[in-house]
Amino acid sequence: MSERLQSLGLVPFFIRQITDTSVLEERLGRVTSVQRSRSTVVCESGERVVELSTALRQAAAIDRPVVGDWIVLDESLARIGQVLERKSLFKRLGAGSNNEIQPIAANVDILFIVTSCNEEFKESRLERYLALCAEAGAMxxxxxxxxxxxxxxxxxxxRARSVKAGVAVETINALDPDALDGVRAWIDRTSTVALVGSSGVGKSTLLNSLAGKLLAATSDxxxxDKKGRHTTTHRELHILPSGGLLIDVPGMRN
Ligand SMILES: Nc1nc2c(ncn2[C@@H]2O[C@H](COP(=O)(O)OP(=O)(O)OP(=O)(O)O)[C@@H](O)[C@H]2O)c(=O)[nH]1
Ligand SMILES: [Mg+2]
Structure with a gap:
């Protein structure tokens, strides 16, 4: 198997779904971001911006590709033809009038529920994220x-420990790359970690410190009232130079 696909988190769970091995070389890819009807995917040959097949365009939101999905391109290499079965799916009830379930990120192994040591910290918020995490099938x-x-x-x-017995809690200064060993210990070469939490808690700051370079903008x-400014506006999957995948999920407005 190619190093590139492996570094994107390709594991046997997905390989087993591919019967035609030529697909592995050319048409298999992982979605790194979604912009309306277009998706950015990384394949063996590199990054591509692709459309959806007609069938996927008409599918329910939950069946359309979302960041983190493994997909197969159709023969044109310009459209996503198939979304592979997901290992896990982080989702929430849509904020719109139709209350459709909104998929947020697929194939997440670990959810970093980020909260900060200030007024933003609320046990009720942590409880909600823990429930979404359990539903998603992530740790x-x-x-x-x-x-x-x-x-x-x-x-x-x-207070964080009291929300759920046995839950892992890591305490950090996200600005200090040299003091993140506790957090790094959760990230291995093929695992996908999603960062969720309110705007301004430091998700993108942590991403940048873990990567050792500026991958996402941050602002004070x-x-x-210690509220963030909704600096990150779209979900994106980043590959860490040291291995491992991080999905930065913007803080929700509600
Ligand atoms: N002192 C200190 N500042 C931090 C820490 N983490 C984040 N910050 C600061 O908090 C502010 C917000 O950080 P961001 O990384 O932009 O927050 P975010 O969670 O990505 O927010 P959205 O993109 O809006 O969802 C920035 O000014 C960071 O420098 C920390 O651990 N210590
Ligand atoms: Mg951000």
Whole structure:
């Protein structure tokens, strides 16, 4: 199997779904972002921006490709013809009037539920994310950022632990790449981690620190209420130079 596909997280669960081996070389790819009807996918030959087949265009939202999906291009190499069976799917109820289930990210192994040591921290929010994570079939890790800005991060750690017995909690300064070993330990070469949480908690900051380079823009939070500015506006799957895949999910508005 090619190194490139492996570094994108290709594991036997997906390979087993491919019966024609020529597909592996040319037509298999992973969705790194979705823009309306177009998707950016990375294949053995590199990155491509592709459309959807007619059938997929007409499919329900949950069946259309989403970031993290493994897909097979049709013979034109310009359209996604098939979405492979998913290992897991992180989804939420749509905010629109039709309340359609909205898929957020596919094939996520670990969900980093990011929250910070300030007014943003709420047990009820963590409970909601933990429920979505269990439904998705992923493993949760609560990541407490901005520990450097409080005298006693211990109270926040206690509060996070009290939300669910046994849940993993990592406490960090997301701006310090040298102090992220606890978080790094969860990321291996073929695993996919999605970063979720309110706007401004430091998801993109953590992504950049883990990557050792600027992959996503970040901006400061509002001083008066500590709310973020919705800096990240679309979901994107990033490949870390040291191996492992990270999906930065923008903070939800509601
Ligand atoms: N001191 C400190 N600042 C942090 C930490 N994590 C993030 N920040 C700051 O918090 C602000 C918001 O960080 P972002 O990474 O843009 O937040 P985000 O979660 O990606 O927000 P959205 O893209 O809006 O969803 C930036 O000014 C960061 O520098 C931390 O652990 N310590
Ligand atoms: Mg961001």
């Amino acid at each position: 949760p890790v609560i990541v407490l950022t901005k520990a450097d800005l409080v005298d006693d991060p211990g109270t926040f750690i206690q 939070i509002r001083e008066q």
